[in-house]
Amino acid sequence: MSKIAFRDKDLSQASIFASTLISSLPWLEKHRGKVIVIKFGGNAMINPELQAAFADDIAYLRHVGIQPVVVHGGGPQITEMLDRLGIQSEFRGGYRVTNREAIEVVRMVLQGMVNPQIVSLINKHGPLAVGFSGEDAAIFKAHKMQATIDGDSVDLGFVGEVVEVDPRPVLEQLKAGRIPVISTIAPDIDDPGETLNVNADLAAGALAAALKASRALLLTDVEGLYADWPRRDSLISQIAVSELRERLPSLESGMIPKMQACLDAVEGGVPRATVIDGRVPHSVLVELFTDDGIGTEVRGDDE
Numbered sequence: 001m002s003k004i005a006f007r008d009k010d011l012s013q014a015s016i017f018a019s020t021l022i023s024s025l026p027w028l029e030k031h032r033g034k035v036i037v038i039k040f041g042g043n044a045m046i047n048p049e050l051q052a053a054f055a056d057d058i059a060y061l062r063h064v065g066i067q068p069v070v071v072h073g074g075g076p077q078i079t080e081m082l083d084r085l086g087i088q089s090e091f092r093g094g095y096r097v098t099n100r101e102a103i104e105v106v107r108m109v110l111q112g113m114v115n116p117q118i119v120s121l122i123n124k125h126g127p128l129a130v131g132f133s134g135e136d137a138a139i140f141k142a143h144k145m146q147a148t149i150d151g152d153s154v155d156l157g158f159v160g161e162v163v164e165v166d167p168r169p170v171l172e173q174l175k176a177g178r179i180p181v182i183s184t185i186a187p188d189i190d191d192p193g194e195t196l197n198v199n200a201d202l203a204a205g206a207l208a209a210a211l212k213a214s215r216a217l218l219l220t221d222v223e224g225l226y227a228d229w230p231r232r233d234s235l236i237s238q239i240a241v242s243e244l245r246e247r248l249p250s251l252e253s254g255m256i257p258k259m260q261a262c263l264d265a266v267e268g269g270v271p272r273a274t275v276i277d278g279r280v281p282h283s284v285l286v287e288l289f290t291d292d293g294i295g296t297e298v299r300g301d302d303e
């Protein structure tokens with residue numbers, strides 16, 4: 001490791017660097033010791049540079065005394081593997097219709113590929129991260145999701161909805177100074193031995209509430225929630241839960257579980273849940289350590 005050398009450069013540059021560090025001081029004080037759940041979406045993790053920058057941010061948070069918990073997706077990676085195996089992907093209301101063949105692939109990709117990749121990137125900074133699936137120690141318990149789409153009840157197959165979260169295994173790892181990295185397949189409480197595919201946003205929202213996290217951040221591949229999707233000039237910076245509940249039925253595709261997750265988190269006691277643009281390098285630090293932050297922030301009605 002080498003120190004940043006300003007010796008040969010303009011000293012004013014060193015001074016700007018120091019002021020940038022100092023400007024993060026109030027935020028360091030604010031977030032220190034807090035549990036922050038961060039959902040890393042599959043679309044935000046396609047690019048290796050962004051993945052590395054994300055891992056740097058997570059290690060940074062841990063080193064400055066914040067307690068990050070990572071919940072990851074992997075939708076595009078699952079779709080790619082299903083394609084290679086000649087299995088078609090179909091999404092209804094933002095959820096993957098998951099048959100018996102597909103659930104095996106979902107488990108293999110999330111638990112066997114995406115999870116260890118994130119763990120190993122974070123662990124370039126030291127032995128910090130530890131990987132879990134929602135099945136490990138039954139962190140999540142789920143039942144089959146009863147989906148109603150456009151008024152019709154739809155069978156999504158092996159798709160789960162979290163009904164119970166056991167935060168203890170996660171808290172134990174945090175206490176030991178580790179960073180839990182969690183994939184979101186879960187045991188079916190109604191059918192022991194079966195595994196369900198849980199949308200990672202929903203799992204992150206439920207976990208944030210169970211951990212009584214101070215923040216939930218959901219990284220994705222858009223700036224945040226657009227009021228008039230797909231128009232890009234209609235970003236909503238802040239929205240209260242009552243307004244979001246009204247908007248929910250009009251949302252489309254991947255934004256449905258994402259905003260539902262924010263709602264679940266805030267209604268479950270998390271003061272703020274924010275969807276941020278994971279395409280921006282170091283978006284986690286930008287959100288947590290700058291005045292304005294980025295993305296769409298969901299707050300309680302009284303905030």
Ligand SMILES: Nc1ncnc2c1ncn2[C@@H]1O[C@H](COP(=O)(O)OP(=O)(O)O)[C@@H](O)[C@H]1O
Binds near residue numbers: 075222226228258
């Ligand atoms: N109102 C909206 N505002 C922003 N994005 C929207 C909206 N409605 C639908 N989307 C879609 O939701 C996507 C994000 O969800 P998803 O693809 O599941 O991401 P991730 O893999 O990060 O979970 C966006 O890329 C966009 O195509």
Ligand SMILES: CC(=O)N[C@@H](CCC(=O)OP(=O)(O)O)C(=O)O
Binds near residue numbers: 072073074078159160
């Ligand atoms: C039921 C359901 O849709 N599960 C998701 C799980 C992965 C996920 O949520 O990944 P992203 O966060 O990258 O979208 C899926 O199979 O794609």
